[in-house]
Amino acid sequence: MQKDNTTSALPTPAARVRQRKRSNEVPPEASKANGNHLLADDRNKYRSMWIRARSTVWMIGGFALIIYMGHLYIWAMVVVIQIFMARELFCLLRKTHEDSHLPGFRLLNWHFFFTAMLFVYGRILSQRLVNTVTPDKFLYKLVGNLIKYHMVTCYFLYIAGFMWFILTLKKKMYKYQFGQYAWTHMILIVVFTQSAFTVANIFEGIFWFLLPASLIVINDIAAYIFGFFFGRTPLIKLSPKKTWEGFIGASIATIISAFVLANIMGRFQWLTCPRKDLSTGWLHCDPGPLFKPEYFDLSGWVPRWFPWKEVSILPVQWHALCVGLFASIIAPFGGFFASGFKRAFKIKDFGDSIPGHGGITDRMDCQMVMAVFAYTYHQSFVMAQSCSVEMILEQILMNLTFEEQQDLYVKLGQMFRERQFRQS
Structure with missing residues (x-):
């Protein structure tokens, strides 16, 4: 009796998973050809650039809305x-x-x-x-x-x-x-x-999240654009389409952007004030010396017809240069690591959720390196190391029960009255 093969045309869930996995794998021929294929010589580069640009605009728009919220x-x-x-x-x-x-x-x-x-x-x-x-x-x-x-x-x-x-x-x-x-x-x-x-x-402070994240995005876009138009010299074998021209051009653009963006972002309290609770209200705080402008006279350095005789610089902009330097030179190695990882598993991207970019993980490879550096740099070189009243109060509220806090309040009152009596 002949077997009925009509049901074989219907893919099972397991078959669909295997088919999706195969579609994400890099064919050996394409991988080999891609090893010597620069982005500047890619015939389909304008189509891929349009898809990538459209996705980038949507991501940046959504990101800006969430930052505002x-x-x-x-x-x-x-x-x-x-x-x-x-x-x-x-x-x-x-x-x-x-x-x-x-x-x-x-x-x-x-x-x-x-x-x-x-x-x-x-x-x-x-x-x-x-x-x-x-x-x-x-x-x-x-x-x-x-x-x-x-x-x-x-x-x-x-x-x-x-x-x-x-x-x-x-x-x-x-x-x-x-x-x-x-x-x-x-x-x-x-x-x-x-x-x-x-x-x-x-x-x-949103500033310390937004600036590093923005610099990674700027570095990625600038590297793509410089490599798109001027890339001729391969940078690293793990990422064949990365070029020295794109890397150097992106580094310069990122460092300049860091200095300029820090001046713009540092003037908004919504971005610079730390959030001490989980409310959603508007923030107001003393910006601190890092975000208070310092004015420099340029009259002796520029010609008379130059419109600006004075320039204001926020001290945080000098810190931003260090962050920009890391974002342009060190953070891209997170992307190189991800490229090597994908090559080890013979896949093109971690996913396909973002058209032209791959998956979420493909966009977060450099951000992971950058986030750790930004926190480490802030704690080491920006945040005040001395104890403050706020820090002590936070420790009291976190580590003492309500009854222990009441006892502390009573004892402090007794100490203050005794000190006042001695001084009188």
Whole structure:
């Protein structure tokens, strides 16, 4: 009896996954040809440039809107980016055949992901959450208990995932399962290391998030444009279309942009004021010496017909030069690392969610390097190292219970009365 083959035309979910994976792989012939194929000599470069430019405009517009909406919305954007990055990276080493024999195994990845999210953001935002609910006694006690048991909660969530993993181990699948377990933890380290520093930068002031992120975008666009029109000398074998002309031109453009953008951004309190709570109200603060303009007389340096006899420079602009230097020379190596990683797995992009750009991870490779540097630089060279009244109050609110704070208040009152009595 002849078998009915009509159903073979309908692709199964596993077949669709394999087909999508194959479509993202780089054919050996194209990869080989691409090794000596510069962007300036690409016949389809104008079509790809139009697609890339259109996506870039949409991304920049949406990014500007979120920046205007404020700190919490920027944090929400970071969380969404994290989820998409994790999804792309989780799928990278996924094998459909093996997964079909492990029902529910993929949920374990997301269990570890959200456990890590709770741990990281709980530590970063705990004090700001306390500042937000302080007027309400019930919420204050509730949040205080959540913060007090935050670490042990995250620990037991992780242990639950660990036990879940052990209980799902199957014979002949050990190697694949342990490989996925290690891959999941590596993804969490990569994603949350970057995001933790990014969120910390946001609440120190949007300026310290927006400037580094903008410089990476400017460097990427400038490298593409200079390489598009002038690229002739290959830069690195990992990225065949990257050229020295694009790299040098982008470096100059990025450093100049850093100096100019810092002067523009530094004049808006919405961007420079740190956020001490989780509210969405407008910010007003003392900008501090870094954001107060210093005026320099140019009369002895420029001709008489020159319209500007005086120039104002914010001290933060000198720090911006250092950030721009890093963004133009060091941060691109994050992209080179990602290129080598993709070549190792023989894929063109991590995903296809952004037309002309690839996936979210393809756009965040340099941002991950930049976010860590921006936080490290801010803490080392910008943030005041001495103790302040605000810092002490934050420690009191974070580490003492309401009753202990009342006792401290009474003891401080007694000390002040005794000191006043002695002086009188």
